[in-house]
Amino acid sequence: MDTRLSPRERDQLHSLIREKLDTGGAEGPAEIRDTTMVRELPGVDSMMLLRLLGAVELGFEVNLGFQAIPQVETVQDIERLICESRAARRERVLTAGGRP
Known part of the structure; x- marks a missing residue:
């Protein structure tokens, strides 16, 4: 199972996090990395x-x-959770005889 998003999707995820959590401050938007602790972001x-x-x-x-x-x-x-959900959906479709 692939546990990584494409670079474009990863950028989309980081943008979504910045948007939803409003991580911008006086010094500008917070940098989001793979290792960023989500619960430590401002306002979470x-x-x-x-x-x-x-x-x-x-x-x-x-x-x-x-x-x-x-x-x-x-x-x-x-x-990882996004990738796991996609893999589970593919498995359900294949089990039902469909195509992913």
């Missing part, structure tokens, strides 16, 4: 994390579910 609390994951679901057309919340520590964790 449990409700904000839930909103972010909802936006990720819509933006990447995946289903992360509530079980994703405790799994998210870093931005890379969100990327």
Whole structure:
């Protein structure tokens, strides 16, 4: 299973995080990296994390579910969850006799 997004999708994810969490400050937008601790970003609390994951679901057309919340520590964790959701969807389609 591929656990990495394409560079374009990774940029999309980082932009989405900056947008939803409003990480800009007086010094400009915060840099988002794979190792960025999501819960340490300015203004992040449990409700904000839930909103972010909802936006990720819509933006990447995946289903992360509530079980994703405790799994998210870093931005890379969100990327992994996106890839896992896509792989699970492909498996369901193939099992049902369809094409991914």
